[in-house]
Amino acid sequence: MTFDSNAFLIIFTGSLIAISCGFLGVFMMLRKMSMTGDAISHAVLPGIVIGYFVSGSQRSLEVIIGAGLLGILATLMIDWLRKKARVQLDASIGITFTLLFAIGIILINLLAYKVDLDQECVLYGEIAYLPIDSWITKSGLNLGPRITWLAGLNFFFVSGFIYLLFKELTLTSFDENFSSVMGIPSKGVNLALMSIVSYTTVSSFESVGAILVVALLVVPPATAFLWTKSLMPLLKLTAGLGISISVLGYYLAYWIDSSIAGMMVTVAGGLFGISVLIHSKKPSWLRGTSSVKEPFGV
């Protein structure tokens, strides 16, 4: 087990991504939109492929714009199916993301000879190659790994977004009607949140893969929610969990020689499992005899 600059870079980048996702995930969870996050992370795929095809490079602005547009499109489509076509919510989520993801895979296969985009890499990425992929300016200056910069930028945007719109996000998450009465455009706030979720998905998909972004969006907030009920501790705990997930995930993956991103999720699942065991309703034999008697039921 070693700690060198590569390990540091990977853990640092992983933590940045995990914290950005976690922050957004907290609000998604409070809005009962965790599955929408899942849907968005699948649905950005065609946008990524088209952006890649248009620009010819995986790291262009077009990719981010394409994915952002698709993320918003997915949100709107879910909404349209639910309100206009009157499909129940879970089914509209399922139909939307499977359709968009399927189109993405078909596009990858259609453009396979023009687009150097691997469907597996989109699904689970590989953070381990991050130190090799440096950002080198035209004058030959090595500025360090590109993905770390991307993750840093993303982290900056996400924390800026949450800092600036904290009041609006909180209000619309807990009491949408009240926020409308206060004059906060709850639909606009919602769309903004969805756009930044899709942006985060795109900028993370290279390193952790589109599907594992979901895990980082959902699992740390869910774990933190088992420990606390108020918002600020929830955010802090989520950030802490994000960091510990990437440290533990990196070393465990290093140890058994496997996917770092996958291991990060596995660790997140492990921490979630432990929290559930501590905080779930205990069976009666664990509570002992001193437990409060239930009042007579009706």
Add this chain to the structure above:
Amino acid sequence: MEDFVYFFTFQDPSILWVVLGIMLLGIGSAYVGTFSFLDKKALLGDAISHAVLPGICLGFMMAGEKNPVYIVTGAFISGGIATFLSSWLKQNTKLSEDTIIATILSVFFGFGIVLLTSLQKSGNPEIAGLNSFIFGNAIGISEADLMLYGGLSLVIIVVLTLLLKEFRLMVFDPQYGKAIGFPMKTISFLFNVLMILAVVIGIQAIGVVLMAALLITPGAAARFWTDRLNPLLILAAIFSVLSGILGTYVSFVLPQMPTGPWVVVFLSLFALISFLIAPKSGIVSRFISRKKYLRKTHRDHLMKGLYKAKEEGKESLPIEEIYELYPYQKAQTTKSISELITMGFIARNQQTIELTERGNSEAMRIVRLHRLWELYLNESMNIAPDHVHDSAEQLEHLITPELEALLEKRLNYPALDPHQETIPREKNDLR
């Protein structure tokens, strides 16, 4: 075209096998999926389909090769654990259902990726086949696999058909089922088993990520065409089989194409078409019937206007005056007038319009309903007379003759409405 004929005449026995397999599989998952859709558990199928990945990898590790029995068993066990965990977490934590499902889905999938990566690094040459589980490849299924998967689909279909009544109870009214002595817990356990089985056999053709579509979309699409369970199941199965065959055909013609995404695209196409054009609940027909209703209300209002003019002693109204009654709706008003003329309710004489005999009794009916409802609101609901007009304006188009008779009886055949206007009836009309 040659490909088309070659494929659809099933000269090649292997194509016949694949199509048969896809059909069985499609029917099985559409059946199960429709029930889970009605049970509002559509996304549980998504969670299960992601959650089978670690089981597939473990099965592969145990067997050391791509042995369908090991893989199906492994997938079944990990799908079962995921299902159990999701209901356990729901009962024992304060997390909401969608958070639980997303958590289980991503954690199991992440763990599956860890196992898959380790397997890939182990250098076993057979591992290439394992990747097809993620995106699905129906053409690549061997005949032995097909016997197993087709057989299991057949089991699902038979069990669901035999226990149709029980599952119907589970979906629509589990409390009642329990009350009349059905073991609802066992039934829902059995259903979960069938759902996991359907997922496990479906991923071979459709892939882990897109399996949810095969469960959710056929039921959702078919739901637009019918309200009855049996036609719903049959229609869902037809959608699913058609898209299965079309998807297989595409990946037969273009061998680099995976089957799953195409099946999903065809399924979604069926679904979107259903959402748009299905009779009654489709978007287009809802739009049309709304337009129709709006036109009818406009016609009704126009006749009411004519009747009121008659009450004031004017036998006919000039067209210009009618336009002024409904400002900014000239086109609509012109259309209503010509429609009413065709229906024989009004007659046009130069630039004036009057009610015909039939039109008069129809207008009387509308005004009567309006005033009866106003009186009812005022007398029985204690709503002030100046607040009752708007509600009556809407209900005058909806009240049925039965309801009218009830209102008359309840109000004891009144003569005047709250605004002291006569409630018109055929006997004491104005003529």
